[in-house]
Amino acid sequence: MPTRMARIVVPMVVLAALACTCVVRAAEVDAAGSGGKMFAIAIHGGAGTLSRSDMSAEQEANYRAGLEAALAAGYSQLARGGASLDAVVAAVRVLEDNPLFNAGRGAVLNRDGVAELDASLMDGRTLAAGAVTGLQHVKNPIDLARLVMEKSPHVMLVGAGAEEFAKSLGVEMVPNEYFRTPARQNQLERSLRGAVSRENELEAFGTVGAVALDLAGNLAAATSTGGMTGKRWGRVGDSPIIGAGTYANNESCAVSATGHGEYFIRTVVAHDICAQVEYLKIPLAKAVDNVLNGKMKKLGGNGGVIAIDRAGEIVLEFNSEGMFRGVKTSKGLHEVAIYR
Amino acid sequence: MPTRMARIVVPMVVLAALACTCVVRAAEVDAAGSGGKMFAIAIHGGAGTLSRSDMSAEQEANYRAGLEAALAAGYSQLARGGASLDAVVAAVRVLEDNPLFNAGRGAVLNRDGVAELDASLMDGRTLAAGAVTGLQHVKNPIDLARLVMEKSPHVMLVGAGAEEFAKSLGVEMVPNEYFRTPARQNQLERSLRGAVSRENELEAFGTVGAVALDLAGNLAAATSTGGMTGKRWGRVGDSPIIGAGTYANNESCAVSATGHGEYFIRTVVAHDICAQVEYLKIPLAKAVDNVLNGKMKKLGGNGGVIAIDRAGEIVLEFNSEGMFRGVKTSKGLHEVAIYR
Numbered sequence: 001m002p003t004r005m006a007r008i009v010v011p012m013v014v015l016a017a018l019a020c021t022c023v024v025r026a027a028e029v030d031a032a033g034s035g036g037k038m039f040a041i042a043i044h045g046g047a048g049t050l051s052r053s054d055m056s057a058e059q060e061a062n063y064r065a066g067l068e069a070a071l072a073a074g075y076s077q078l079a080r081g082g083a084s085l086d087a088v089v090a091a092v093r094v095l096e097d098n099p100l101f102n103a104g105r106g107a108v109l110n111r112d113g114v115a116e117l118d119a120s121l122m123d124g125r126t127l128a129a130g131a132v133t134g135l136q137h138v139k140n141p142i143d144l145a146r147l148v149m150e151k152s153p154h155v156m157l158v159g160a161g162a163e164e165f166a167k168s169l170g171v172e173m174v175p176n177e178y179f180r181t182p183a184r185q186n187q188l189e190r191s192l193r194g195a196v197s198r199e200n201e202l203e204a205f206g207t208v209g210a211v212a213l214d215l216a217g218n219l220a221a222a223t224s225t226g227g228m229t230g231k232r233w234g235r236v237g238d239s240p241i242i243g244a245g246t247y248a249n250n251e252s253c254a255v256s257a258t259g260h261g262e263y264f265i266r267t268v269v270a271h272d273i274c275a276q277v278e279y280l281k282i283p284l285a286k287a288v289d290n291v292l293n294g295k296m297k298k299l300g301g302n303g304g305v306i307a308i309d310r311a312g313e314i315v316l317e318f319n320s321e322g323m324f325r326g327v328k329t330s331k332g333l334h335e336v337a338i339y340r
Numbered sequence: 341m342p343t344r345m346a347r348i349v350v351p352m353v354v355l356a357a358l359a360c361t362c363v364v365r366a367a368e369v370d371a372a373g374s375g376g377k378m379f380a381i382a383i384h385g386g387a388g389t390l391s392r393s394d395m396s397a398e399q400e401a402n403y404r405a406g407l408e409a410a411l412a413a414g415y416s417q418l419a420r421g422g423a424s425l426d427a428v429v430a431a432v433r434v435l436e437d438n439p440l441f442n443a444g445r446g447a448v449l450n451r452d453g454v455a456e457l458d459a460s461l462m463d464g465r466t467l468a469a470g471a472v473t474g475l476q477h478v479k480n481p482i483d484l485a486r487l488v489m490e491k492s493p494h495v496m497l498v499g500a501g502a503e504e505f506a507k508s509l510g511v512e513m514v515p516n517e518y519f520r521t522p523a524r525q526n527q528l529e530r531s532l533r534g535a536v537s538r539e540n541e542l543e544a545f546g547t548v549g550a551v552a553l554d555l556a557g558n559l560a561a562a563t564s565t566g567g568m569t570g571k572r573w574g575r576v577g578d579s580p581i582i583g584a585g586t587y588a589n590n591e592s593c594a595v596s597a598t599g600h601g602e603y604f605i606r607t608v609v610a611h612d613i614c615a616q617v618e619y620l621k622i623p624l625a626k627a628v629d630n631v632l633n634g635k636m637k638k639l640g641g642n643g644g645v646i647a648i649d650r651a652g653e654i655v656l657e658f659n660s661e662g663m664f665r666g667v668k669t670s671k672g673l674h675e676v677a678i679y680r
Contacts (some may be wrong), residue, residue, distance in 0.1 A: 007643035029535055075388060099421065106561050122606075126348075127606045127639060129605065129606050133498060134498055134499065134574075153571065153600075153602065153668055154573070154575045154576075154602055155602045155605045155606060156575070156576040156581075156605065157573045157574050157575055157576070158473060158474055158499065158574035158575075158576055159474070159496055159498065159499055159574050160574065161572065161573040161574020161575070162573060162574050164572075164573055164574075165572075165573040165574075165621065167513035180531070187572035223660065232501060232504075232505075233497045233501040233502060233504055233505040234474075234495070234497050234500065234501020234502050234505075235493065235496070235498075235501070235502075236492045236494075236496040236497075236498055240584070241583070241586060241612060242581070242584070242605050242608065243581070243583040243605075244582070244583060247608070261495075262493065262495045264404070265469065265495045265496065265582050265583075266467045266468070266469050266495060266582065267467065268583035268587070268608065268611040270609070271583060271608040271611055271612070271615075272615065275611075275616075275619060276611065276619060278617075279615060279616060279620050280618035280619050292345075299467060335545075
């Protein structure tokens, strides 16, 4: 049902008129017996310039299949009563393993041709969080972010130190070549020639992420990325920054962001959306609109966010041309989409 | 006038009764001719467990002199019409150069006996920001954070990459031994023996920072640290995280934090204070109290913040036993303090 999904993510300026079509409320759809409570997961695989003509039917089918597989992995955790944290990690891990998306295998390459990976996650129930940046050998960065949260006294670990921590726990390590795909190699070469510009910002700034609400009413968010094609100087974007790329708090919402990370850091996007929901008592969709199409657009930043609150309201919004995205809820909504 | 300063930073629970004594309002003190407008700077040099018996009179005098020198450096920028951004950088640089404080020279040492430095800053007028983490050779990390903001398209650079960027701009580099002092070496040794515990959390989590309001009405914040004694695995605290350790926005306030960084990251302390001021329309002191003595204390986190808004309201607050701090305003307030 691509039409319905398109409505979910239609620009907020249009949504002001369409009102409730932008979000999915617990009460709206009546399906799957979870006894009045609901559970839901939403995912993204990056936002940016993206039009139908950029992609063959086969490519599009592959992206859709990748999104479906990630949704299924996360949803199955929720359906058997699992925690939202388990669901977002499961979904992100599938996207990390898929070479089409800019995270884990298939991550973009830095200026030296090396994949450098970042990830973070947060548990809305406890406000526990974990983040890693500058990884070169950890097969699934989101798993290490979770271990930082659960097995270290810290929130954020960087580079070789983070990998030393990973090794001490027996985390699966791979040679950097594992992450490298011919498509990313080609993209880096074009980037270094100056051929990847704003027209290809999706390639430059892709990210994957997931947010979820579980049957117990707990929220969680997770984000993972290879960062920016041709990046140098140890550049870190918003994905591993708690508050910018990832935030979750049962008092407000869970958010995972994707886009031009520098703008997302400066506007503390994920936390700002949650803060507006908590302090201004406005609907999640309005908070997302204020931040993404208001504050951040004003600075010149492009990208998107996925967000969910405890009432089961889901918002998938972007101010760029497209965003790989998907949603699946216990109330029967199940869709993936790419374009507007 | 230590009495007055003590009142400024008295616990908020007492302040509920004392009301206006907790903050310094533009209208409150009548001095120095800045034509109705005012300018002000506040600084901190770390918060933690700290009692009068821990320190000799000579040590205390040295700390006070260090705080005075930093205040003077920042204030002189403001007094000649300079930008708040210049003022906070000038003050932080003086604290980085002073071996008594945990930033720049005199930074704590990681588990391998190496100083690893972090810093960040933010311009409340433009929301421009810069951050660096894991530096080992940059003499003044705060200067590099500013260069990241002004001379790179990025907000955050890490480790060797950040230092490569520094070298490309001719930034002053020093051998890591420059940062190392006998006191920190001794502290590391005690820490590795398990002798530095919560009783010495100031040693473990010190930070320096500054916030300022300039004559043009612009806010800025800056923070710098050596992080945590005996840290390992590339641990990053809140100091270089925009939103956690540092935030500035002319629409709300400027904040620099110090304390147990993991808790500050999870509560996005600096941005949360600004968000409460902006969205809840509450006084700065109330927002600081809500976050520091409410949300963060609930999680178990200790530390302090300094904050200033465009009306010239200044809050220096901590939920630990002491905080090295100082304030100087064009309205005649000029004090440094250490204990409650």
